[in-house]
Amino acid sequence: MRTFLPPVLLPGLLLRLLLRLWVGLPLCWLSPAQAGADAVTPAMAAQADRLLQSALEKNIAWDVVRSLTTEVGPRLAGTPAEARARRWAVARLRAMGLDNPREEPFQVPLWRRGAERAEILTPFPQPLVVTALGGSTATGPEGVRGTVVSFPSLDALRAAAPGSLAGKVVFIDEPMARSRDGSGYARAVGKRRAAAYLAAERGAVAALIRSVGTSSHRFAHAGQMRRVLEEGESGVPTAALAAPDADQLRRALGYGEPVQVSLLLTPRSLPPAASGNVVAEIVGREAPQEIVLVGAHLDSWDLGTGAVDDGAGVGIVLGALDVLLRELPRPPRRTIRVVLFGAEEVGLVGAWAYLQRHAASLPQHIIGTESDFGAGDIWRFDSRVGEAQLATIDAMAALLRPLGIERGNNAARGGPDMKYLREAGMPVVGLLQDGSDYFDLHHTPDDTLDKIAPGDLDQNVAAYAAFLYLAAESEAYFR
Amino acid sequence: MRTFLPPVLLPGLLLRLLLRLWVGLPLCWLSPAQAGADAVTPAMAAQADRLLQSALEKNIAWDVVRSLTTEVGPRLAGTPAEARARRWAVARLRAMGLDNPREEPFQVPLWRRGAERAEILTPFPQPLVVTALGGSTATGPEGVRGTVVSFPSLDALRAAAPGSLAGKVVFIDEPMARSRDGSGYARAVGKRRAAAYLAAERGAVAALIRSVGTSSHRFAHAGQMRRVLEEGESGVPTAALAAPDADQLRRALGYGEPVQVSLLLTPRSLPPAASGNVVAEIVGREAPQEIVLVGAHLDSWDLGTGAVDDGAGVGIVLGALDVLLRELPRPPRRTIRVVLFGAEEVGLVGAWAYLQRHAASLPQHIIGTESDFGAGDIWRFDSRVGEAQLATIDAMAALLRPLGIERGNNAARGGPDMKYLREAGMPVVGLLQDGSDYFDLHHTPDDTLDKIAPGDLDQNVAAYAAFLYLAAESEAYFR
Numbered sequence: 001m002r003t004f005l006p007p008v009l010l011p012g013l014l015l016r017l018l019l020r021l022w023v024g025l026p027l028c029w030l031s032p033a034q035a036g037a038d039a040v041t042p043a044m045a046a047q048a049d050r051l052l053q054s055a056l057e058k059n060i061a062w063d064v065v066r067s068l069t070t071e072v073g074p075r076l077a078g079t080p081a082e083a084r085a086r087r088w089a090v091a092r093l094r095a096m097g098l099d100n101p102r103e104e105p106f107q108v109p110l111w112r113r114g115a116e117r118a119e120i121l122t123p124f125p126q127p128l129v130v131t132a133l134g135g136s137t138a139t140g141p142e143g144v145r146g147t148v149v150s151f152p153s154l155d156a157l158r159a160a161a162p163g164s165l166a167g168k169v170v171f172i173d174e175p176m177a178r179s180r181d182g183s184g185y186a187r188a189v190g191k192r193r194a195a196a197y198l199a200a201e202r203g204a205v206a207a208l209i210r211s212v213g214t215s216s217h218r219f220a221h222a223g224q225m226r227r228v229l230e231e232g233e234s235g236v237p238t239a240a241l242a243a244p245d246a247d248q249l250r251r252a253l254g255y256g257e258p259v260q261v262s263l264l265l266t267p268r269s270l271p272p273a274a275s276g277n278v279v280a281e282i283v284g285r286e287a288p289q290e291i292v293l294v295g296a297h298l299d300s301w302d303l304g305t306g307a308v309d310d311g312a313g314v315g316i317v318l319g320a321l322d323v324l325l326r327e328l329p330r331p332p333r334r335t336i337r338v339v340l341f342g343a344e345e346v347g348l349v350g351a352w353a354y355l356q357r358h359a360a361s362l363p364q365h366i367i368g369t370e371s372d373f374g375a376g377d378i379w380r381f382d383s384r385v386g387e388a389q390l391a392t393i394d395a396m397a398a399l400l401r402p403l404g405i406e407r408g409n410n411a412a413r414g415g416p417d418m419k420y421l422r423e424a425g426m427p428v429v430g431l432l433q434d435g436s437d438y439f440d441l442h443h444t445p446d447d448t449l450d451k452i453a454p455g456d457l458d459q460n461v462a463a464y465a466a467f468l469y470l471a472a473e474s475e476a477y478f479r
Numbered sequence: 480m481r482t483f484l485p486p487v488l489l490p491g492l493l494l495r496l497l498l499r500l501w502v503g504l505p506l507c508w509l510s511p512a513q514a515g516a517d518a519v520t521p522a523m524a525a526q527a528d529r530l531l532q533s534a535l536e537k538n539i540a541w542d543v544v545r546s547l548t549t550e551v552g553p554r555l556a557g558t559p560a561e562a563r564a565r566r567w568a569v570a571r572l573r574a575m576g577l578d579n580p581r582e583e584p585f586q587v588p589l590w591r592r593g594a595e596r597a598e599i600l601t602p603f604p605q606p607l608v609v610t611a612l613g614g615s616t617a618t619g620p621e622g623v624r625g626t627v628v629s630f631p632s633l634d635a636l637r638a639a640a641p642g643s644l645a646g647k648v649v650f651i652d653e654p655m656a657r658s659r660d661g662s663g664y665a666r667a668v669g670k671r672r673a674a675a676y677l678a679a680e681r682g683a684v685a686a687l688i689r690s691v692g693t694s695s696h697r698f699a700h701a702g703q704m705r706r707v708l709e710e711g712e713s714g715v716p717t718a719a720l721a722a723p724d725a726d727q728l729r730r731a732l733g734y735g736e737p738v739q740v741s742l743l744l745t746p747r748s749l750p751p752a753a754s755g756n757v758v759a760e761i762v763g764r765e766a767p768q769e770i771v772l773v774g775a776h777l778d779s780w781d782l783g784t785g786a787v788d789d790g791a792g793v794g795i796v797l798g799a800l801d802v803l804l805r806e807l808p809r810p811p812r813r814t815i816r817v818v819l820f821g822a823e824e825v826g827l828v829g830a831w832a833y834l835q836r837h838a839a840s841l842p843q844h845i846i847g848t849e850s851d852f853g854a855g856d857i858w859r860f861d862s863r864v865g866e867a868q869l870a871t872i873d874a875m876a877a878l879l880r881p882l883g884i885e886r887g888n889n890a891a892r893g894g895p896d897m898k899y900l901r902e903a904g905m906p907v908v909g910l911l912q913d914g915s916d917y918f919d920l921h922h923t924p925d926d927t928l929d930k931i932a933p934g935d936l937d938q939n940v941a942a943y944a945a946f947l948y949l950a951a952e953s954e955a956y957f958r
């Protein structure tokens with residue numbers, strides 16, 4: 001099978017090239033406005049307040065999620081379902097009245113799930129609920145079997161000597177902490193990314209991880225493994241166990257006898273397939289070349305219908321744009337561009353494609369953000385802007401305070417698909433949602449529309465509508 | 480394939496025979512004690528109170544559930560797993576110090592789940608989460624496909640004319656009401672029992688039902704179809720949809736276009752296989768021939784590990800017996816018999832086998848009850864006894880009031896496996912548990928140990944220990 005070189009292999013090289021081009025541009029016409037709170041005029045503040053009210057009273061966000069999750073459902077990157085989602089998005093953006101709705105195609109490595117089955121063979125025969133991690137190799141149709149060796153953390157597995165686990169099945173039994181800011185994920189996801197490779201290096205025949213998630217229900221959480229491989233590196237077949245099944249395996253091991261399991265996984269890695277971003281604008285009235293970017297991602301994992309990840313983000317962003325289109329008496333000064341990214345889940349492939357395609361206009365990307373953390377209310381407004389711009393951001397943040405949103409720090413990440421743009425110097429903000437329950441559903445079959453009630457997204461829509469208007473109407477540059 | 484005549488076909492005939500035998504017995508020595516509260520002496524009340532305290536302080540119930548669900552796991556009637564559960568139970572009862580732990584074998588029709596897969600084909604292609612109902616016929620390896628016709632209730636399907644649904648897939652979209660007493664189940668279960676046959680009679684190729692349950696998660700609820708068939712009656716392949724998938728199908732139908740689905744089910748109906756009840760006693764010190772019966776069921780559905788259904792009941796009953804064995808200074812007057820029924824889920828086959836085997840001693844079955852409603856606290860004490868016995872029952876109920884248990888009515892059912900004994904005239908009580916959440920887990924893969932916290936069962940154990948002691952120490956007959 002041919003080896004596909006994923007775009008994330010290249011960022012170091014290309015980024016340096018892009019940054020060099022950028023530095024060479026005449027930037028004088030982009031010089032910042034006088035920094036300070038007066039970049040938000042009283043008229044702008046009044047308009048922002050009207051947008052908040054309008055968004056809280058009525059918006060289309062939930063209906064967008066309903067439509068996407070019903071009419072498309074699961075939409076794994078590179079599949080016909082993801083292509084249907086792009087067509088759905090272009091039609092929806094056009095119907096809303098946005099300018100230039102279009103697909104921006106790219107190619108993505110395609111991986112498709114097959115059969116998946118795990119069992120404790122001895123001493124207590126019974127099935128376990130598993131799902132293959134994205135990118136996992138297959139076991140072959142006969143499956144594999146081996147004695148389980150449990151590790152309390154990825155670090156503990158890392159400490160095992162190469163070759164020391166010959167013929168074994170690795171089990172990383174590391175739980176994830178629940179928190180409002182989702183900080184438990186950053187730590188827990190390490191085992192999802194690396195388990196297959198560390199297990200292979202130590203001679204294991206397969207790896208199982210406790211799902212990266214906080215659900216207490218019997219759902220295994222899918223998710224992508226690390227795709228950037230060292231020369232000659234390869235991974236063993238690797239699956240996530242539902243939390244109750246990880247508990248069960250832990251209990252079985254607690255009897256002190258050898259625990260033998262079987263694992264069958266038959267996913268396929270296929271040639272690169274078509275994916276794409278969907279892009280549209282509200283073209284600015286005075287500085288149409290200046291772009292305020294707002295994103296969400298259109299693809300989802302294959303097990304659920306992607307309601308909270310990231311149907312909610314799509315709904316929030318489209319809801320906010322609809323409020324702007326309905327309520328603003330004229331377009332804002334700058335262009336607001338929406339990007340519904342493709343192939344986020346499988347490694348930010350759409351984000352990379354966007355950076356490549358829009359390299360020339362990067363300096364005109366004034367500020368950006370993405371909604372990709374479910375349906376919880378926003379509780380904090382972080383930024384990543386130049387020091388001189390903090391007073392302007394503070395003035396914007398003050399206008400969001402009626403929504404229960406506090407001003408946060410200046411170390412925002414801006415959402416996953418802002419990664420490359422942020423690294424290339426684009427200022428970002430982060431409208432941080434309460435993610436306490438997000439990882440109960442994240443990447444599971446249970447990520448379905450019923451988990452979001454009509455109205456749940458309204459506070460988010462209000463905050464996005466106000467922020468996008470203020471950033472696009474403002475004369476401030478945020479660098 | 481040979482037709483197996485299930486035991487539930489026979490109750491009318493045999494019951495009449497048994498009742499005739501019974502009426503012929505000399506019953507004079509079973510004459511009721513003086514009815515009234517003085518059947519519960521002050522010494523008995525004091526002992527019951529000590530049992531309550533002891534049970535609330537320490538009992539083995541949760542550990543019993545842990546052990547059964549870990550060491551055996553799922554234990555469908557007639558499978559080797561159910562046989563392991565019987566061996567587990569005999570060993571556990573022996574270790575606890577009960578008298579005469581033994582298996583009482585019988586045969587059960589064996590049905591085993593195969594592949595199960597459903598999809599919306601048009602207009603919105605996507606998979607649906609389903610599980611075959613117990614006893615469903617198979618679709619064949621190619622599956623079936625058809626246009627969905629939705630009915631809001633079983634009655635609505637019943638109203639459709641025979642032959643009117645030729646080539647269609649029936650969808651019964653009837654939800655179940657959540658309630659403390661589980662009363663929504665009795666109504667909702669009708670569609671599970673009858674859908675396959677009504678759909679067949681009307682020409683349909685398959686049937687889907689909204690799961691009988693209250694879960695909002697993406698679990699289809701398994702469960703047995705009606706097994707008593709009319710001459711020539713047969714059913715179409717029938718599966719339950721998870722609630723989110725029933726919602727999705729309803730939404731898809733709401734667009735007004737024909738919705739075509741496919742269904743693949745490959746379960747197998749196999750020759751009858753070994754099942755059995757597990758029985759043991761605390762032999763009474765004065766009237767060992769008189770039996771106070773307490774039950775739970777040992778089998779479970781195959782998707783979960785049967786923690787709340789009915790590991791909890793097994794834990795509660797064994798926990799109560801352990802309290803009695805540890806705390807009573809001498810055995811009670813009468814024998815307390817525990818029956819861990821086999822093959823409850825597939826149609827009360829173990830309950831019927833018990834009735835057949837113990838027909839001769841039916842008159843000495845003084846009173847009985849079963850724990851089979853999960854892990855919620857008991858809130859009401861119902862009875863079904865002779866009018867003259869109500870004062871005695873009231874006196875017992877008063878002793879349970881400190882546990883938050885109110886006195887209920889005299890129309891108790893006593894639990895599913897008491898059905899035939901109750902119908903044959905055995906008095907029963909019902910210690911009614913709060914079942915508000917029970918049908919979130921019932922018959923799903925999510926019925927696992929983590930849903931029960933240590934301590935959750937203690938109030939139940941206390942109530943069962945006190946009731947069993949009082950009934951076995953009492954001189955009251957309850958008829």
